[in-house]
Amino acid sequence: MAKLGEEVSNKQIILRDYVSGFPKVSDMAFKTSTIRLQVPQGSKAVLFKNLYLSCDPYMRTRMKKHEFPNYVPPFTPGSVISGYGVAKVLDSGHPDFKEGDLVWGMTGWEEYSLITKPETLFKIQPTDVPLSYYTGILGMPGMSAYAGFYEVCSPKKGECVFVSAASGAVGQLVGQFAKLMGCYVVGSAGSNHKVELLKNKFGFDEAFNYKEENNLDAALKRYFPKGIDIYFENVGGKMLDAVLLNMKVHGRIAACGMISQYNLEQPEGVHNLVSVVFKRIRMQGFLVFDYFHLYPQFLDFIMKYIKEGKIVYVEDTVEGLENGPAALIGLFTGRNVGKQVVVVARE
Ligand SMILES: NC(=O)c1ccc[n+]([C@@H]2O[C@H](COP(=O)([O-])OP(=O)(O)OC[C@H]3O[C@@H](n4cnc5c(N)ncnc54)[C@H](OP(=O)(O)O)[C@@H]3O)[C@@H](O)[C@H]2O)c1
Secondary structure, eight states: OOOTTOEEEEEEEEEOSOOOSSOOGGGEEEEEEEEESSOOTTOOOEEEEEEEEEOOTHHHHTTSOOOOTTSOOOOOTTSBOEEEEEEEEEEEOSTTOOTTOEEEEEEESBSEEEESOGGGSEEOOOOSSOGGGGGTTTSHHHHHHHIIIIIISOOOTTOEEEESSTTSTTHHHHHHHHHHTTOEEEEEESSHHHHHHHHHTSOOSEEEEGGGOSOHHHHHHHHOTTOEEEEEESSOHHHHHHHHHHEEEEEEEEEOOOGGGTTOSSOOOOSOTHHHHHTTOEEEEOOGGGGGGGHHHHHHHHHHHHHTTSSOOOEEEEESGGGHHHHHHHTTTTOOSSEEEEESOOO
C-alpha cells in the first residue's frame, strides 16, 4: 500500500494519434509513468486514486479533431485519455474535498489523477449500492436516460416508445422508465441474448435483433402497427430512416446519440426527413451536461426505484486498466452486454 508523499508508478492509457475509421486497440498505448502521491503545496488540486472507469461511445468522437462548439474537446495525441469514472481522494488542497471522499466525474484513464479543477466532480454519499453504479445508472448514462426521456420526450401514459441500442447503459434505463410510466415499449439490440434480456430482465413489451432484420421498416411496422409516439435515438443511420417512416403525427424523437455514424469518414444520409414536416415531429438533440443541475433530483428518484427493486441494471465489467482499450472499442461491435465498466482498483 503506497503512502502519501511517496513516488509511485502510474499506469496510463495514451491516445497515440487521431483516429480515422474503426478504432483499434493499437490506437491507444499502455504506458507506465510516475507520480508523487501528494498535492503540490499551495495548489487547490485534488489527488485521486481511480477505481472504476466508464467506457462511453462519445469518447470515440474525442479521438478525432472536431470543431463542435460547447462540446467536449478532442483528446490530445500523446496524452492520457479521460472519461467519466469513480475515484477516491488521496490528498486534497481543495477545501471541499478531503482524504477518503468518493467522487464520480471526469478523470484520467490512469491509476492516479491529479485534478486541478475538482469542482466539476460529484461527491458520492455512502450508500449500499455498488460503487461502480456511479459510472452508469447513478452517473452520466443514468442522467442521460432521465433527462432525455422525461425532459425531452414529453412522455404520456399509454404512448408507444421505441428505443435503439436498448440493452446498453442508457437504453436499458429508458425502457424501464417508459414501462414505469405505463407506455408500450419496444427495443432493438444486436444479439438474441440482448433481445432476451430486454424482454425478460428489463420488462420491454417486445424486442428485436436489428441485425437479423433485412427490412427495418417492416420490423417496426410489425411492432408498431399504429406508429411510434416516442423514439429514443441512440444509433442514427438506417434505423433513424426507418423510424421516420413509422412515427405518428406529433411524435417526438430525442436524439441522444448516433453511434452508427461515429466511425464513418462520410456520414450516411437520412432520406425520410420530410416526415418531420408532414407528421409535425419534434426532433431534439440533447447533451447530458446541460441537465446536470437536475442530478440531486434524479438521484432521489432513481435510488428509490433501485431500493424497491423496480429498476434493475446490468453491467459488463473488465478487470484492469490494460484491458480498457479493448473494452472501449468493443462498444462499436456490440461486445458489451449492458454498461461497460473498467475496474482499475477495488476499494
Ligand atoms: N446526448 C448525451 O448526452 C449522451 C450521453 C450518453 C450517451 N449518449 C449516446 O447514447 C448512445 C448509447 O450510449 P450507451 O452509453 O448507452 O452505449 P451502449 O449502448 O452501452 O453501448 C453501445 C452499443 O451500441 C450498439 N451499436 C454499436 N455500433 C452500432 C451500430 N453501428 N449500429 C447500431 N448499434 C450499434 C451496440 O449494441 P448492439 O449490440 O445493440 O448493436 C453497443 O453495445 C450512444 O449513441 C451515445 O453516444 C449520449
